[in-house]
Amino acid sequence: MSVATYTIAGNGVRNFYSSSSSYIRRHNFPIIIPNIRSLSFPFNNSYVTAAVSSSSSTTSVSDSIGNSSNFTWDDVFQVSQSRSDLDGFFQKISLCNRGSEKRSDFIPFVIEDQIVGYVHIGFADQLSKFKDVFTITKDNTYGSQSGHVTLQSALKTPESRTEALGNVVKCLGEEVFPGIRNELYPVTSSYGGSVYFSLERAAAPYFGIKAYGIHMSGYVEKDGEKYLWIGKRSETKATYPGMLDHLVAGGLPHGMSCAENVVKECEEEAGIPRPISSRAIPVGVVSYMDIDGYRFKRDVLFCYDLKLPESFIPHNQDGEVGSFKLLPVTLVRDVIRNTEFFKANCNLVIIDFLYRHGYIKPEDDGYLKLLQSLRSGDCS
Amino acid sequence: MSVATYTIAGNGVRNFYSSSSSYIRRHNFPIIIPNIRSLSFPFNNSYVTAAVSSSSSTTSVSDSIGNSSNFTWDDVFQVSQSRSDLDGFFQKISLCNRGSEKRSDFIPFVIEDQIVGYVHIGFADQLSKFKDVFTITKDNTYGSQSGHVTLQSALKTPESRTEALGNVVKCLGEEVFPGIRNELYPVTSSYGGSVYFSLERAAAPYFGIKAYGIHMSGYVEKDGEKYLWIGKRSETKATYPGMLDHLVAGGLPHGMSCAENVVKECEEEAGIPRPISSRAIPVGVVSYMDIDGYRFKRDVLFCYDLKLPESFIPHNQDGEVGSFKLLPVTLVRDVIRNTEFFKANCNLVIIDFLYRHGYIKPEDDGYLKLLQSLRSGDCS
Numbered sequence: 001m002s003v004a005t006y007t008i009a010g011n012g013v014r015n016f017y018s019s020s021s022s023y024i025r026r027h028n029f030p031i032i033i034p035n036i037r038s039l040s041f042p043f044n045n046s047y048v049t050a051a052v053s054s055s056s057s058t059t060s061v062s063d064s065i066g067n068s069s070n071f072t073w074d075d076v077f078q079v080s081q082s083r084s085d086l087d088g089f090f091q092k093i094s095l096c097n098r099g100s101e102k103r104s105d106f107i108p109f110v111i112e113d114q115i116v117g118y119v120h121i122g123f124a125d126q127l128s129k130f131k132d133v134f135t136i137t138k139d140n141t142y143g144s145q146s147g148h149v150t151l152q153s154a155l156k157t158p159e160s161r162t163e164a165l166g167n168v169v170k171c172l173g174e175e176v177f178p179g180i181r182n183e184l185y186p187v188t189s190s191y192g193g194s195v196y197f198s199l200e201r202a203a204a205p206y207f208g209i210k211a212y213g214i215h216m217s218g219y220v221e222k223d224g225e226k227y228l229w230i231g232k233r234s235e236t237k238a239t240y241p242g243m244l245d246h247l248v249a250g251g252l253p254h255g256m257s258c259a260e261n262v263v264k265e266c267e268e269e270a271g272i273p274r275p276i277s278s279r280a281i282p283v284g285v286v287s288y289m290d291i292d293g294y295r296f297k298r299d300v301l302f303c304y305d306l307k308l309p310e311s312f313i314p315h316n317q318d319g320e321v322g323s324f325k326l327l328p329v330t331l332v333r334d335v336i337r338n339t340e341f342f343k344a345n346c347n348l349v350i351i352d353f354l355y356r357h358g359y360i361k362p363e364d365d366g367y368l369k370l371l372q373s374l375r376s377g378d379c380s
Numbered sequence: 381m382s383v384a385t386y387t388i389a390g391n392g393v394r395n396f397y398s399s400s401s402s403y404i405r406r407h408n409f410p411i412i413i414p415n416i417r418s419l420s421f422p423f424n425n426s427y428v429t430a431a432v433s434s435s436s437s438t439t440s441v442s443d444s445i446g447n448s449s450n451f452t453w454d455d456v457f458q459v460s461q462s463r464s465d466l467d468g469f470f471q472k473i474s475l476c477n478r479g480s481e482k483r484s485d486f487i488p489f490v491i492e493d494q495i496v497g498y499v500h501i502g503f504a505d506q507l508s509k510f511k512d513v514f515t516i517t518k519d520n521t522y523g524s525q526s527g528h529v530t531l532q533s534a535l536k537t538p539e540s541r542t543e544a545l546g547n548v549v550k551c552l553g554e555e556v557f558p559g560i561r562n563e564l565y566p567v568t569s570s571y572g573g574s575v576y577f578s579l580e581r582a583a584a585p586y587f588g589i590k591a592y593g594i595h596m597s598g599y600v601e602k603d604g605e606k607y608l609w610i611g612k613r614s615e616t617k618a619t620y621p622g623m624l625d626h627l628v629a630g631g632l633p634h635g636m637s638c639a640e641n642v643v644k645e646c647e648e649e650a651g652i653p654r655p656i657s658s659r660a661i662p663v664g665v666v667s668y669m670d671i672d673g674y675r676f677k678r679d680v681l682f683c684y685d686l687k688l689p690e691s692f693i694p695h696n697q698d699g700e701v702g703s704f705k706l707l708p709v710t711l712v713r714d715v716i717r718n719t720e721f722f723k724a725n726c727n728l729v730i731i732d733f734l735y736r737h738g739y740i741k742p743e744d745d746g747y748l749k750l751l752q753s754l755r756s757g758d759c760s
Contacts, residue, residue, distance in 0.1 A: 281737065356664060359687075371665055371759070
């Protein structure tokens with residue numbers, strides 16, 4: 001068992017202490033909920049004690065994709081408000097929008113005269129070996145001096161393209177596309193537009209495909225204070241193991257609406273039944289463009305808020321989350337500002353939450369610039 | 381007394397009927413609140429009857445600035461959901477962003493090497509007669525082939541500039557700047573930046589000055605349904621008389637923070653005392669750029685939400701509002717979509733509210749484009 005005591009002093013300054021037998025917090029509200037259903041949720045107790053199994057409070061991780069995470073929940077609780085400016089938030093925006101100076105290393109990927117993605121010049125060389133699938137044209141038709149990539153004209157139907165690209169992904173394999181998960185993403189030029197074919201999710205960034213996802217902030221309100229349910233990703237996840245995450249998030253698979261996807265992911269990731277999850281409301285969008293080697297991520301995340309009953313305790317069903325904790329929004333804000341504990345794109349969604357719920361104010365220097373930067377990607 | 385019956389059928393379709401003695405609504409919640417403090421607010425009655433004085437339900441207006449308004453509250457209540465797409469919202473965005481094709485008719489207004497505004501070439505001609513105040517330079521230093529306007533170098537201090545421009549405004553008077561209100565706006569290149577001088581509010585659009593304001597959505601939640609308090613502007617207001625408006629809105633005067641301004645305007649416009657108004661939360665920003673003749677409006681509106689107690693009834697203190705009504709958000713949505721009853725920029729703030737509260741969904745065609753268009757102006 002690991003332990004921390006969390007107090008909020010009268011002046012609003014948070015202090016954290018660690019011990020070794022129980023979590024105690026002097027704030028009429030538990031910030032920590034163990035991953036066991038039987039735990040009571042004593043909102044009205046002045047002091048709350050809750051056991052946390054050691055498996056959920058200790059992590060030691062080397063990751064395959066994403067930042068290395070080597071922190072525990074205790075480290076999260078010990079984050080204090082060491083800064084009050086917005087610089088820490090701007091840094092998180094930058095984390096999701098790397099490599100803009102390398103934009104010209106990528107050439108358009110064109111289907112039916114529409115730009116559906118961007119491919120690195122070096123990767124285009126690799127693709128050019130698949131002569132029955134790709135054509136590299138060296139002209140400036142689509143705004144790049146280095147030409148563009150398109151598919152062989154024989155690949156006229158979505159099905160034939162999906163099959164041909166699927167074979168390329170299989171052929172190049174895990175070495176080129178780590179984390180292949182046999183999940184297809186629709187390839188479009190804009191949200192709701194024609195789907196030209198479908199592509200393995202792990203390969204999408206190498207083709208600079210726009211990817212859409214849903215991210216849901218699950219929160220609880222008590223006496224005018226708001227608390228966010230935060231997950232810590234499983235240590236065995238291929239991507240970003242052990243890092244902090246939303247209560248519920250997922251890519252938008254081909255043929256599924258955002259609303260359906262929220263309900264599905266709520267069930268799988270947090271055990272939230274449909275009667276509750278269907279109350280989740282769409283609240284807007286964040287976007288980013290991230291260049292990392294041959295990968296060009298152009299992601300648009302549809303944000304949802306779900307106000308949860310005080311008594312609800314999430315339970316991961318698919319093994320993707322190690323544990324959940326309920327944290328004061330003010331602590332989540334400070335964790336984002338002062339650490340890199342969150343999976344990078346979660347930062348954007350939570351900063352958006354902080355804006356919409358009044359935790360970032362017009363009086364904060366950089367208010368407008370930070371707000372704008374939440375949609376740094378092509379939001380279409 | 382004027383009268384309407386408002387029913388919500390089981391299928392969610394709203395029907396409106398007019399009669400001549402009382403307002404009745406079959407929905408366990410009153411949609412109409414007369415402007416009299418003594419009225420009870422019977423949330424738990426199945427049928428609610430509320431008298432409305434004729435003065436607040438009948439308008440007949442010819443306006444000096446803004447669209448002509450010749451509608452009554454009854455007309456508002458009779459709006460039905462005749463369309464479900466986003467086209468009506470896009471039209472309201474366009475209403476606030478007119479004349480972009482005339483952008484090149486304006487030249488930069490430059491102070492201390494910073495572009496603080498834009499002036500129409502024709503208006504610059506008028507200004508050139510004030511030789512001890514303005515200099516027109518015919519070069520391309522600031523991106524316009526037609527040159528730029530600046531102040532005479534002798535006007536080095538904010539005070540001297542404010543005085544000189546104040547004299548110009550006085551000299552040109554109401555004929556050039558209708559609606560002079562002796563309210564000064566700070567002249568900056570961006571929010572929170574240096575204030576180069578202050579300028580009469582009515583003159584600000586003629587100099588293309590960035591103007592900042594606060595708009596607050598006051599809402600009530602009952603049984604999971606949300607209702608917005610909506611004002612109908614006084615018939616005697618110089619601008620947009622008789623049109624629908626937010627519960628509280630106002631320009632941001634020189635030297636006042638957004639938070640202070642919200643509290644001030646809450647008191648003046650709706651009689652909301654500080655203990656309630658201080659709970660208003662900042663939730664983001666909308667912006668627009670509107671060219672109309674010599675006027676170039678570049679406005680940024682800081683949006684606030686205030687969840688009001690069910691028992692609260694607003695009372696205008698400054699004579700700027702004729703009456704307030706509490707309307708279901710779904711009705712407000714339909715009024716915006718189907719009419720031009722709202723003062724133009726209020727539409728943007730309420731559309732933003734509709735996004736943040738889940739009334740516009742990713743499944744709606746145009747979701748991302750409309751969301752982006754809420755910040756069509758220079759949001760800095």
